[in-house]
Structures are given as C-alpha cells and as structure tokens.
Amino acid sequence: MTDNTRLSPGDTIGILGGGQLGRMLAQSAASLGLKSHIFCPDPNSPAFDVSSNFTVAPYEDVDALDRFAAAVSVVTYEFENVPGPTAAHLDRKVAVRPGARALSVSQDRLSEKQFLADTGVAIADFREINSQEDVEQAVAEFAGKSVLKTRRFGYDGKGQLMIRTPNDVANAYERLGSVPTVLEALIDFECEVSVIVARDLDGNCASYDIARNHHENHILKTSTVPAGVAKETLDAARNMAEKIVTGLNYVGVMGVEMFLVKSGDSEELLVNEIAPRVHNSGHWTQDACLTSQFDQHIRAVAGWPLGAATRHSDVVMENLIGHDADDWKAVLEEPSAKLHLYGKAETRDGRKMGHVNRISSKAT
Amino acid sequence: MTDNTRLSPGDTIGILGGGQLGRMLAQSAASLGLKSHIFCPDPNSPAFDVSSNFTVAPYEDVDALDRFAAAVSVVTYEFENVPGPTAAHLDRKVAVRPGARALSVSQDRLSEKQFLADTGVAIADFREINSQEDVEQAVAEFAGKSVLKTRRFGYDGKGQLMIRTPNDVANAYERLGSVPTVLEALIDFECEVSVIVARDLDGNCASYDIARNHHENHILKTSTVPAGVAKETLDAARNMAEKIVTGLNYVGVMGVEMFLVKSGDSEELLVNEIAPRVHNSGHWTQDACLTSQFDQHIRAVAGWPLGAATRHSDVVMENLIGHDADDWKAVLEEPSAKLHLYGKAETRDGRKMGHVNRISSKAT
Known part of the structure; x- marks a missing residue:
C-alpha cells in the first residue's frame, strides 16, 4: 500500500523479524512513545522481550499476517529476505516501509546492480x-x-x-x-566503508558520517568513525547514498556498503551492496549521535521528520561474536565503553551476541 | 537479604513500580542483556510494554510477591514509597537494592533529616x-x-x-x-540543584555533574547542565552525595536535591531531600552521557561495576507535563532535541508524559 500514513504516539509499528535489529528498533520505538508488534517464526526471538506485542508464526501464514496487519499502523522489517509474497500480501492491507521495490531490488544481486548502474552510482x-x-x-x-x-x-x-x-x-x-x-x-580496495542514510516520507534525506569497516571471517568486526577519508570522499559517499534512496522512493534507513579504492592521493568509491534496513555498521550511531539509526528508521517509517544525523563523538564499534560476549565483565570495566547485549539465550560461534561502542571526544 | 548477588547476562531484575522510571530502567536492563520483571498493581503500567515479564497485583499480595521473588535475581524499585512490609517480605527472599535502610530513612522526612544531620552534610x-x-x-x-x-x-x-x-x-x-x-x-535560595550519585556493591561511588533545576507549579520543569556554579560547589555537592550513599551502605542510583544559597561571591549548599532511586532531574544523562542514570542503576543493582559518570555534551532537560506532550511534532523538528515519550495512554494535567533533552557541544 503506498499511502501517506503518519503515526501518532501510542500507535503500533509492526516489525518482521525478531533478531537484534528488530529488538533495537522496538527499543527506539518505545522511547518515542510508539508500541511495537514483532512478527517472527522463532519463539525465542530476542526482540519479544522488549516489544508490547508479538506473533510467533511462519511468514507464509496468511491468517497470522492478516491479524498482524490489522493490529499495526505500518509494517517494517529487520531483514531484506522477507519472502516476496509476504511483503506483497501485507502491502495490500497496510503501509510497508521502506517499500516493496527496495525489497525486490535488494533480494536479487543482479537487479540491485542494474538499479545501481541505472542510478548513476559507481560500481564494480x-x-x-x-x-x-x-x-x-x-x-x-x-x-x-x-x-x-x-x-x-x-x-x-x-x-x-x-x-x-x-x-x-x-x-x-x-x-x-x-x-x-x-x-x-574483484576490486583491489583500500577498505570497505559504509554510509547509513535515511529518507522520510516527504523525500528529505539525512546521512551519517561514513564508517570504515573491518571484517574477520567475512563478518563485520569493527566500524570506525571518522573513517579517515578526504572530505570530498565523505561528500561523495553521502551523495551516492542519497541518490540511491531517492531513486527507490525509499522510506527508512538503508546501509550502503562501498569499496574505497586509492590510486596515489585520489580516493574513489564503488558501491558494493545495499541493505534496505538498519545495518550493523551503523550501531555506532547509538552512542555517538543524538539520533541513532534505530531512532531514525522508526521516525521515517512512522511518517515523522528525520532527526539530525550529526555526531557528537568519535567512536569505534566492535561486534561481540560468539564467545567474544563472554568478556562482558571486562567491557564493563572500561570507562569509555558502552556494552550492548542482545539477550540471546545461546552463544554460538559466529553468532552476533552484542556489540560495544567506545567513544572519545570528537577530533577537530 | 544482604548478600553478594551478582547477576549475569540473561538474569532477571525485578522492579517494583511500572511508571516511566520503571520503564526506562527496564529499557536499560534490556540493552545490557538483562531481563526485567515489573511488579505493579496498575494493569496499564507503561513499563509493561518494554519488559520481558510482569505481574499485576497489589503490593500487599504475599503470594504474588513470593512468586515474583522466586522469578528474579534481585529486586529494585522506582519509587520510595514501597510499603515497608512489602520491602521487608521480599528482603527475606531475595536481595533488595538499594536496600531497606534507604527506604525507611527516605520514607520519613524526620528520619531523613536526622540521618543527614548525623552524616555531617549541611541541611536547613x-x-x-x-x-x-x-x-x-x-x-x-x-x-x-x-x-x-x-x-x-x-x-x-x-x-x-x-x-x-x-x-x-x-x-x-x-x-x-x-x-x-x-x-x-525556609531557605532563601538562589536555585535548586541536584546530584545523581551511584554506589556499587564494592562501595565505589560515581556522581554526575550537578543540574540546576527549575520548577513550575511545584513540578520539575527543566534541569540544566552545567548548572553554572563554581567548581568548588560542584565538588562539594558530589562530596556530600557520596557521603550520603556511603552512610546508607547504598547500592544503586540516588537523587540528592540541594538548595544553592549565595551570599556575595560565596556559594553554599544545603541538602533538601534524597530520593533512593533514579530521579527526574537525572534524565539529562540519557543523551549527554555514555552511561545514563538508568544504565548506572541497573549496573549497580546487578552487582556490576559502575560506568563513568562523565558527560560528553551540555544539555537542558525539559519535562513534558500534561498537554505539553501534544507538541511532540514540534520537538521532532528541532535538530538538537531528543524526544522521550512514556507511552501513557491518557494525558492528564500535571501528569509527566515525557521529556526532551536538548544537547549542545560542551562549553570548554
């Protein structure tokens, strides 16, 4: 449903997916006076602990989807692999944001690349x-x-x-x-960076500073802001990210991953992929910005104006993966660290259990 | 029960009281990977929306209290008027923090003043x-x-x-x-200020910067940090606050209200009253500090070390009282404002519906 739904405090946001992203979205919704209703097949979803309501059902359960749609004012999702028929079914009953096009484009790497090329952003x-x-x-x-x-x-x-x-x-x-x-x-890149960008119902965009991302075993390990790139590169990254969300008529937060390629003194960016949702490389915004990416996404999907995407501190976000999270006590002893744990019952190798934001005064 | 209970992620904190303070405590607990169980007689408690579990029962319901005590690892409270027998009953089964003494002292204005006088802090x-x-x-x-x-x-x-x-x-x-x-x-004071102080299970204290409080109709309207007092006054305030929590063998966050009295250039502080809980005049810590007063209280009652009480931004907290909250849209338009709404169904005159933190760069 493409409509102009705008929520009021007390209204309910439906969230497909009950992992840590859904959980942190529900927490931001609550801080803004909104309720949330999580829809997830997993009865042990960590997001259930912090939401006012939840449904445990398969994404293909049409009756459950109908009840869910009737109980919420807008639907969003924490993951891009929402089954197409699920999104389409909901979309006939209630506003689904960021929107069906963003989902279909990002679910297929070929469509995504074709869209990006058509939009005029640089890609490999x-x-x-x-x-x-x-x-x-x-x-x-x-x-x-x-x-x-x-x-x-x-x-x-x-x-x-x-x-x-x-x-x-x-x-x-x-x-x-x-x-x-x-x-x-295959690009011979200096590093991966990412931009967290948001777009509201009126088409206004706001993008955060870019983060420099470091992966271990193909899983994001740290995001560092500032990323240590030229001001022009920062501007170019934001520019591309805003072009992408505008091209998709997108409403919400998107994570845009880019390769930073250096030749001599010049820096070039190639968009690698987009995630039509809040993104792990944007968790740093929780403690280095007044408006986090979760607040921002909730504001956008509620039909509210965006918050400022400015940053008050420098920050390094570190993912706690698997048994990394066993070190929670040591993190609590660090004066500049903020511990975030997702409340997952079982620790498994490679599973994202939490993250830490370490902040410091903004270098001038 | 005076014991050395220390929680681990996944454990449950019991919270007596389901208003906005209980709600924000439950939100902090969740961010730290802890569960919360709210106990409140009001079936419409705003805290229920964000907690993993809750009990609706009168504070005098012994069976409900027993089930509650069995379901949690530690109990804390959002208000100082927890009935004495309720606290005493729970205390026989589970650690109650900040502690029975803090409750009994702060429930009786005379005991409180006698305790403060004995502790050697200045009072009227x-x-x-x-x-x-x-x-x-x-x-x-x-x-x-x-x-x-x-x-x-x-x-x-x-x-x-x-x-x-x-x-x-x-x-x-x-x-x-x-x-x-x-x-x-009656003190001819310049203004009221307050200190949010915390003490952990090992006796370590941490106190935030003092806030200058402005009341309207006897209800807190704004808290401003920095308070615009001399460095010596700031140190004296923290000193008194830490003396008080140490004197009570306190575990958790306390709000200490003081009168600032000026004569010529000299500033004197008189303690007005103490609140053995997180405090409205400490809501500014949510957006101007890495560790909010809610995080801090949860860490302390969990038996965890305190976070740093340092501040990264200047801030003015404004309470949204009654129909003030109808202005939520205007607040969302302000780039330096963070809106917090408590999810209360009914707006009533004099009722605290939410608050706004407006931050700015720290003046050097």
Missing part, C-alpha cells in the same frame, strides 16, 4: 551468469580477478566464490549450486 | 512537630519564615504549608491533617 563491473559458459566468457572479458556470487540469499561471505586462477574457473557455476549468479570484477 | 534547621503547640514554639525559635511538611508521602509540593505570617501559623497542624510533621527553616 559485473556480468549476469546463467551457465558455466557465461562464467568462462565473463572471466576472459574481465582479464583479471573476479568473484562469483549467487543472486539471492548471500550474506556474511556465504554464496561467494573467488576466481583468481584458471583452476578457480573450473566448475565454478556448479560449485555455487548451479543457480543464477553474478560475476563481479 | 528543622524541628519535629507533633502538635499545634510544637508548630508555634518552633516558628518562634526560627524567628523567620518556615515551611511545615508532613513526614510521609509528600511529593511535588503536596503535604506542605508555607509559614510566612502569624495567620499562616493558625491551625497549621490541623490544616496538614494533624499528622506527624517537620518544620523547616
């Missing part, structure tokens, strides 16, 4: 791949290193294959499951 | 009053203006009578309900 060269022959032809055209990625359901490095040697090419299509894929030119 | 002169004759004798002794206050259940200016003229003296005891009261010398 890519080819659509539907066979082993396609792989071989594209690798030859790129004449360099490349990476093969499935079009759907990839995250944290899953569904990817590096192609550096002829051996890597052999059976590559089959090794990724013989599903539609995209071949991307 | 006072007399115990049990009859109209006592009033008349004490007024004569003070030879100036004074204020008669009931010993129990006074708040927001209720249960008080100003005595400025002989007319005010007539029937004063009867007019306050013929209950035990205290007569205080």
